Amino acid sequence: MKRFIGFVKKEFYHIFRDRRSLFILFGMPIAQIMLFGFAITNEINNVDIAVLDHSKDATTQEIINKISASKYFSIQQFIERETDIESVFKKGKVKAVLNFEKEFSKKLIKENTATIQIITDATDPNTANTISNFVNSILRNYQQELNKDIKITYQIVPQTRMIYNPELKSVFMFVPGVMTIILMLVSAMMTSISITREKEMGTMEILLVSPLKPFQVIIGKVVPYIFLSVINAIVIIVLSVFVLKMPVQGSLILLGLESVLFIINALSLGILISTISKTQQTAMMISLMGLMLPVIILSGFIFPISSMPLPLQVISNIIPAKWFIIILKGIMLKGVGISFIWKETLILVAMTLFFMGLSVKKYKIRLE
Amino acid sequence: MSTENVIEAKNLTKKFGDFTAVNKITFNVKQGEIFGFLGANGAGKTTAIKMLIGISSPTSGDANVAGFDIYKNAEYIKKNIGYMSQKFALYDDLTVKENITFYGGIYGLSRKRIKEKRCQLVEELGLQEVTNELVSSLPLGWKQKLAFSVTLLHDPKIIFLDEPTGGVDPITRRQFWEMIYKTANKGTTVFVTTHYMDEAEYCDRVSIMVNGKIEALNTPKELKEQYKVDSMNDVFLKLARG
Amino acid sequence: MSILIKHISKSFKDIIALKDVSFEVNKGELFGLIGPDGAGKTTLFRILTTLLIADKGKATIANFDAIADYKKIRNSVGYMPGKFSLYPDLTVEENLEFFATIFGTTIEENYNLIEDIYIQIEPFKKRRAGKLSGGMKQKLALCCALIHKPKVLFLDEPTTGVDPVSRKEFWEMLKRLQKKDITILVSTPYMDEAALCDRIALIQYGEILEIDSPQNIVKHFPKKLYNVSANKMYELIESLKNYEHQYSVYPFGEFVHYTDQRDHFNPKELQQYLETNNLKNITIETTNPTIEDTFMELAK
Numbered sequence: 001m002k003r004f005i006g007f008v009k010k011e012f013y014h015i016f017r018d019r020r021s022l023f024i025l026f027g028m029p030i031a032q033i034m035l036f037g038f039a040i041t042n043e044i045n046n047v048d049i050a051v052l053d054h055s056k057d058a059t060t061q062e063i064i065n066k067i068s069a070s071k072y073f074s075i076q077q078f079i080e081r082e083t084d085i086e087s088v089f090k091k092g093k094v095k096a097v098l099n100f101e102k103e104f105s106k107k108l109i110k111e112n113t114a115t116i117q118i119i120t121d122a123t124d125p126n127t128a129n130t131i132s133n134f135v136n137s138i139l140r141n142y143q144q145e146l147n148k149d150i151k152i153t154y155q156i157v158p159q160t161r162m163i164y165n166p167e168l169k170s171v172f173m174f175v176p177g178v179m180t181i182i183l184m185l186v187s188a189m190m191t192s193i194s195i196t197r198e199k200e201m202g203t204m205e206i207l208l209v210s211p212l213k214p215f216q217v218i219i220g221k222v223v224p225y226i227f228l229s230v231i232n233a234i235v236i237i238v239l240s241v242f243v244l245k246m247p248v249q250g251s252l253i254l255l256g257l258e259s260v261l262f263i264i265n266a267l268s269l270g271i272l273i274s275t276i277s278k279t280q281q282t283a284m285m286i287s288l289m290g291l292m293l294p295v296i297i298l299s300g301f302i303f304p305i306s307s308m309p310l311p312l313q314v315i316s317n318i319i320p321a322k323w324f325i326i327i328l329k330g331i332m333l334k335g336v337g338i339s340f341i342w343k344e345t346l347i348l349v350a351m352t353l354f355f356m357g358l359s360v361k362k363y364k365i366r367l368e
Numbered sequence: 369m370s371t372e373n374v375i376e377a378k379n380l381t382k383k384f385g386d387f388t389a390v391n392k393i394t395f396n397v398k399q400g401e402i403f404g405f406l407g408a409n410g411a412g413k414t415t416a417i418k419m420l421i422g423i424s425s426p427t428s429g430d431a432n433v434a435g436f437d438i439y440k441n442a443e444y445i446k447k448n449i450g451y452m453s454q455k456f457a458l459y460d461d462l463t464v465k466e467n468i469t470f471y472g473g474i475y476g477l478s479r480k481r482i483k484e485k486r487c488q489l490v491e492e493l494g495l496q497e498v499t500n501e502l503v504s505s506l507p508l509g510w511k512q513k514l515a516f517s518v519t520l521l522h523d524p525k526i527i528f529l530d531e532p533t534g535g536v537d538p539i540t541r542r543q544f545w546e547m548i549y550k551t552a553n554k555g556t557t558v559f560v561t562t563h564y565m566d567e568a569e570y571c572d573r574v575s576i577m578v579n580g581k582i583e584a585l586n587t588p589k590e591l592k593e594q595y596k597v598d599s600m601n602d603v604f605l606k607l608a609r610g
Numbered sequence: 611m612s613i614l615i616k617h618i619s620k621s622f623k624d625i626i627a628l629k630d631v632s633f634e635v636n637k638g639e640l641f642g643l644i645g646p647d648g649a650g651k652t653t654l655f656r657i658l659t660t661l662l663i664a665d666k667g668k669a670t671i672a673n674f675d676a677i678a679d680y681k682k683i684r685n686s687v688g689y690m691p692g693k694f695s696l697y698p699d700l701t702v703e704e705n706l707e708f709f710a711t712i713f714g715t716t717i718e719e720n721y722n723l724i725e726d727i728y729i730q731i732e733p734f735k736k737r738r739a740g741k742l743s744g745g746m747k748q749k750l751a752l753c754c755a756l757i758h759k760p761k762v763l764f765l766d767e768p769t770t771g772v773d774p775v776s777r778k779e780f781w782e783m784l785k786r787l788q789k790k791d792i793t794i795l796v797s798t799p800y801m802d803e804a805a806l807c808d809r810i811a812l813i814q815y816g817e818i819l820e821i822d823s824p825q826n827i828v829k830h831f832p833k834k835l836y837n838v839s840a841n842k843m844y845e846l847i848e849s850l851k852n853y854e855h856q857y858s859v860y861p862f863g864e865f866v867h868y869t870d871q872r873d874h875f876n877p878k879e880l881q882q883y884l885e886t887n888n889l890k891n892i893t894i895e896t897t898n899p900t901i902e903d904t905f906m907e908l909a910k
Binding site: 563 | 646649743744770772774775776799800814842843845847861862863902905906909
């Protein structure tokens with residue numbers, strides 16, 4: 001036991017003396033949360049639009065009022081002719097043009113249908129997409145109000161994506177993703193680097209020739225990073241709650257336990273990486289390419305899994321991050337308890353045990 | 369050996385803050401001479417050499433290398449010297465041929481000239497069989513001889529060798545020194561830095577640096593007589609222990 | 611017998627690192643493994659410290675089998691790998707303390723063993739190991755390898771990259787350790803260090819060339835050796851190499867070491883030959899072969 005404590009103590013010396021890594025370790029979560037919270041966002045604010053109203057009747061006026069009253073859009077100008085549409089876009093003054101067809105009210109009442117054309121500047125496809133989503137949602141609200149009065153049913157297409165995020169705040173969608181990435185990176189990359197560093201410096205040879213047992217070396221390497229990652233997780237949650245005003249609906253204890261589970265999962269992955277790489281550089285490359293990219297692309301963090309081609313959907317199942325993000329969203333956004341996420345939790349537990357078993361088996365008591 | 373000096377250093381000094389790494393060193397090296405530049409780790413050897421090859425500016429003092437002033441014409445110095453270190457010399461993942469072409473290229477040799485030089489060099493070293501092999505597959509001794517020849521590609525006036533034969537087997541080491549003698553005999557000055565004293569025994573003259581100063585400068589034979597010992601190692605021990 | 615090596619062979623893919631190596635090291639002996647880089651020294655050390663398994667052959671260290679009893683060996687040997695394996699971000703004291711704890715001991719317990727080495731680096735005990743000079747790193751690494759009072763000490767090229775003063779001090783330390791009943795196996799590429807060992811094994815391309823005491827090993831040199839010098843080194847070497855009766859010609863510091871093919875060789879003849887080649891100040895004297903001469907002769 002004394003040997004083990006001595007080993008852990010040494011690991012902490014390494015961590016606290018490497019100022020640069022420490023700075024990245026704790027600076028990264030803060031920077032990431034801020035970046036995703038404020039800079040990279042699917043939200044729109046006060047987007048300049050133009051309106052081409054061929055009807056100029058009560059209904060179009062009402063819709064225009066609704067739109068200009070929302071904080072998302074500000075109506076820059078009214079144009080009169082179709083030919084003006086292109087010129088306002090070319091001048092770059094507006095991001096979208098709303099084009100109401102002739103006799104809008106009349107058609108709506110008589111035929112139960114009227115058309116608005118939403119023309120967006122697709123050079124920025126993301127914003128264009130978001131704008132049209134937002135206009136659609138405002139229109140739907142308006143339709144719902146209308147329906148109440150005249151009792152005519154309209155087909156309303158529900159968008160499940162927005163159910164738990166009624167304010168359309170994309171940052172709430174990002175927090176679980178960012179947290180997953182950071183925990184994965186810190187835990188897996190840092191442990192794999194710290195083990196391969198010993199190989200590179202030659203100190204691993206001495207550790208091997210010492211009476212330390214393999215599991216003591218592995219656990220000794222892991223303990224400090226569990227500690228660091230837990231601190232990181234706390235920092236991320238505190239930041240999201242207090243700075244980004246994100247509510248945590250579910251149990252904090254459950255959130256904590258699930259995070260620890262995921263951290264251990266990532267750490268065992270890190271150890272596994274270190275057993276197959278000889279240098280710090282390889283360990284870092286494998287961590288970045290082998291862990292970061294799948295986490296970003298396949299975990300459903302940025303691209304919805306349901307819209308991926310089938311083979312990728314299948315592959316996404318072996319990414320631990322996917323399950324952790326589901327768990328996080330469940331607890332943080334939906335406020336569900338363990339009864340709703342036990343399946344995902346079990347999958348993570350199984351994966352962790354598998355990685356751990358594999359890395360203890362692969363850990364060599366000799367050199368190659 | 370001619371009487372013309374190719375390196376003239378006068379009161380060359382380099383300070384880093386309060387620390388004087390090189391303290392007023394003065395020495396001359398003649399054309400075609402094999403000059404040993406000795407000193408323990410941290411004695412100031414590396415700093416002194418960086419100044420001589422024009423990549424570090426002295427705090428004070430003057431030096432003239434290959435006919436060029438180290439303050440004004442550092443770029444010309446670089447064109448007229450070669451540098452070979454034990455640690456870095458050739459690219460392991462390039463073939464013998466590619467390495468030669470690459471080094472010829474950096475020194476601006478024409479394609480024709482590189483080809484001529486390459487054929488000549490490959491023949492001299494007996495590398496015909498392995499010109500298209502990766503350098504990593506060659507034995508250490510061959511690599512070192514090849515590295516040395518590559519350093520000479522652009523016909524430099526002076527070559528700087530940093531611990532050239534550390535760890536090499538005794539026979540290869542002798543072949544290496546024969547190459548050095550041959551090069552010096554053709555008029556190229558060979559400047560060897562090392563802290564292995566047995567390498568020092570081969571030099572025409574050696575200087576020994578201790579704490580930033582040159583404490584001794586003479587032929588190995590006379591130094592041994594002066595300190596009444598049998599080997600350069602013992603000369604060094606006497607000097608360094610004070 | 612402290613170390614017993616019997617017919618050890620080891621290959622990595624198609625490279626043969628060790629070829630049927632056998633020797634033994636007595637208890638309390640300072641045994642040198644002398645050979646250039648790539649001779650197989652490190653591979654042999656790794657087999658003996660249980661880090662590698664030999665393809666063929668058997669080794670016992672302190673009467674423990676290198677494969678079956680690897681855990682016991684790991685408890686009773688000290689190992690200093692080629693690169694001084696220290697933690698550069700830990701201080702001198704922390705490094706030593708760490709290695710003491712992982713071997714289940716304390717600095718105090720075995721301080722007497724390392725005292726005269728540690729005392730030299732103690733003034734810097736708060737300094738990070740990465741900021742030490744080569745010589746000091748080497749001393750610290752030795753302290754770390756000794757802290758658990760090993761029975762056998764393996765030192766793989768401990769003097770590479772270290773200046774002559776530190777090298778000399780290091781060998782003096784080894785001599786003192788030997789008196790404390792520690793068996794030491796040390797490797798080095800420097801032939802001049804060989805003379806300081808009790809016995810040496812010359813190794814090249816994975817094969818042992820000769821094993822004997824440094825005094826006896828030079829007796830294996832089969833020829834009479836001459837020191838030749840003249841005014842021009844390069845011409846001297848060329849002339850000697852072109853001499854029809856030459857057996858070996860090796861530059862050796864300010865001299866050339868020369869041996870002749872003939873049993874009855876008259877130096878006067880050689881002198882005349884050299885004079886006809888326009889060499890001046892010629893001296894030809896007999897000299898005693900060194901370990902390096904012997905090595906070259908055996909490796910030829």
